[in-house]
Amino acid sequence: MxxxxxxxxxxxxxxxxxxxxxxxxxxxxxxxxxxxxxxxxxxxYAMLHTTPQGKYIIEICNSPSCFLNNSLNIIKYIENKLKIKSGQTSKDKKFSLHIGSCIGCCDKAPAMLLNKKQYTNLTKEKIDFILKKLK
Ligand code: FES
Structure with missing residues (x-):
């Protein structure tokens, strides 16, 4: 069942x-x-959503390897940049942000999925670059 x-x-x-x-x-x-x-x-399940999602769904890993490699600072950086908290969608319906668990690339932590595509070795500069391409 x-x-x-x-x-x-x-x-x-x-x-x-x-x-x-x-x-x-x-x-x-x-x-x-x-x-x-x-x-x-x-x-x-973090992968399921009960509210409408943005065009771009960001799922940031906060499992141990990513946590130990600064994922919390990356999460805070994205929250400030998009002006939303984890679990929320931006007013313009462009971005939804979620904290998730391991996505299988722990050796390249911190990592995230953006519409199911992996992004690894995240830094604030890399986040800027990724998000700028989407706007
Ligand atoms: S702990 Fe983050 S990808 Fe595995």
């Missing part, structure tokens, strides 16, 4: 960009899985 639920939630997110309350209710009717289980799963 958990596999089915996760698969269904990922499908919804892929189609709609996020998992709305309406989609959760629809999934409840379709599968009979309790609303609390669906909502609990949708909000548990």
């Amino acid at each position: 958990p596999d089915l639920l996760l698969t269904e939630l990922r499908k919804i997110q892929k189609k709609d960009g996020y998992i709305s309350e309406q989609a959760i209710k629809k999934l409840n009717k379709k599968t009979g899985i309790p609303l609390s289980n669906i909502y609990g799963t949708a909000t548990f």
Whole structure:
């Protein structure tokens, strides 16, 4: 059942960009899985979003290797630059920012995903360069 639920939630997110309350209710009717289980799963995983996301979704790793290589300062830098906190989307709907877990490139920490593409060895200068290309 958990596999089915996760698969269904990922499908919804892929189609709609996020998992709305309406989609959760629809999934409840379709599968009979309790609303609390669906909502609990949708909000548990960092890769799933229950609010509309920006055009660019930034997921910064804060697992041990990245943490030990300054990820918190990078997170703070991005928060200040985009004027949003982790878990939020910018007013212009351009950026969403999330703190996530290991993305498998610990030897090049700190690292992040930007719309699922990996960026590694992050510095403030590198963040400036990456974000400037997106504006
Ligand atoms: S700890 Fe950050 S990529 Fe593995």
